Amino acid sequence: KAGVTQTPRYLIKTRGQQVTLSCSPISGHRSVSWYQQTPGQGLQFLFEYFSETQRNKGNFPGRFSGRQFSNSRSEMNVSTLELGDSALYLCASSLGGGLNTGELFFGEGSRLTVL
Amino acid sequence: GESVGLHLPTLSVQEGDNSIINCAYSNSASDYFIWYKQESGKGPQFIIDIRSNMDKRQGQRVTVLLNKTVKHLSLQIAATQPGDSAVYFCAENSNTGNQFYFGTGTSLTVIP
Numbered sequence: 001k002a003g004v005t006q007t008p009r010y011l012i013k014t015r016g017q018q019v020t021l022s023c024s025p026i027s028g029h030r031s032v033s034w035y036q037q038t039p040g041q042g043l044q045f046l047f048e049y050f051s052e053t054q055r056n057k058g059n060f061p062g063r064f065s066g067r068q069f070s071n072s073r074s075e076m077n078v079s080t081l082e083l084g085d086s087a088l089y090l091c092a093s094s095l096g097g098g099l100n101t102g103e104l105f106f107g108e109g110s111r112l113t114v115l
Numbered sequence: 116g117e118s119v120g121l122h123l124p125t126l127s128v129q130e131g132d133n134s135i136i137n138c139a140y141s142n143s144a145s146d147y148f149i150w151y152k153q154e155s156g157k158g159p160q161f162i163i164d165i166r167s168n169m170d171k172r173q174g175q176r177v178t179v180l181l182n183k184t185v186k187h188l189s190l191q192i193a194a195t196q197p198g199d200s201a202v203y204f205c206a207e208n209s210n211t212g213n214q215f216y217f218g219t220g221t222s223l224t225v226i227p
Contacts, residue, residue, distance in 0.1 A: 090158055103161040103164055106159045
C-alpha cells in the first residue's frame with residue numbers, strides 16, 4: 001500500500017511569509033505526527049493529531065499550527081516565517097489509538113528554506 | 116551569532132563486521148523504544164522496536180538491547196553491509212499518544 005506522502009517536497013520562502021505543508025497518511029492510519037529536523041536541534045516533535053483532534057503538542061511557538069481532516073490527511077502551517085524555521089518537516093502516521101500502538105511511518109519530508 | 120550544530124557521533128566499520136550503536140535515553144517513564152535508520156534525503160525508516168517489559172528483541176540481522184536500570188539502549192547489526200550506511204536514531208515514548216523523543220543520532224559508515 002502507498003506510504004506517507006508529503007507535499008511539497010521542496011519550497012523556498014522569504015521571512016515574514018507563511019507556508020502550508022500537507023501530509024497524506026497511510027490508508028487506515030488515524031494518527032498523524034509532525035516533526036521538525038534541523039542540524040542544530042535534531043528531530044523535534046511539533047504536534048500529533050488523532051481523529052481530527054490535537055492530542056499532543058511539542059514546545060514550539062504558536063506560529064506553528066496544524067489540523068487534521070476527516071480523511072486523516074493533515075496540514076501544518078507556519079506563519080511569519082523566520083530564518084530559523086528552515087528545516088526538514090517530517091510527517092509520520094501510525095494506527096493511533098489509546099496507547100502507543102507502534103511504529104511511526106515517516107514520509108520523505110518537506111524541505112523548507114527561508115531566505 | 117554562530118550556530119552550533121549537533122555533533123553526531125560517528126562509527127566506521129568494515130563490511131562484514133558487527134556494529135553496535137548506543138543510545139542513552141532520558142525519561143525513566145519511557146516504556147516504548149524504536150530504532151530508526153535515515154538515509155540521506157529520506158525520511159526515517161523503522162528498524163526494530165522494544166517495549167519496557169523486554170530486555171532483548173531480535174529481528175533480521177538486528178538486535179535491540181534495553182537496560183532500564185541505566186536507561187540505555189543499543190542496536191546491534193550483524194554482518195554489516197554497505198547499504199547499512201546511514202544515520203541511526205533511537206526514539207522513546209512514554210505517553211498515550213505518539214509523542215516520541217529522538218536521540219541525536221549516530222552516523223554509521225560501512226567501509227567496503
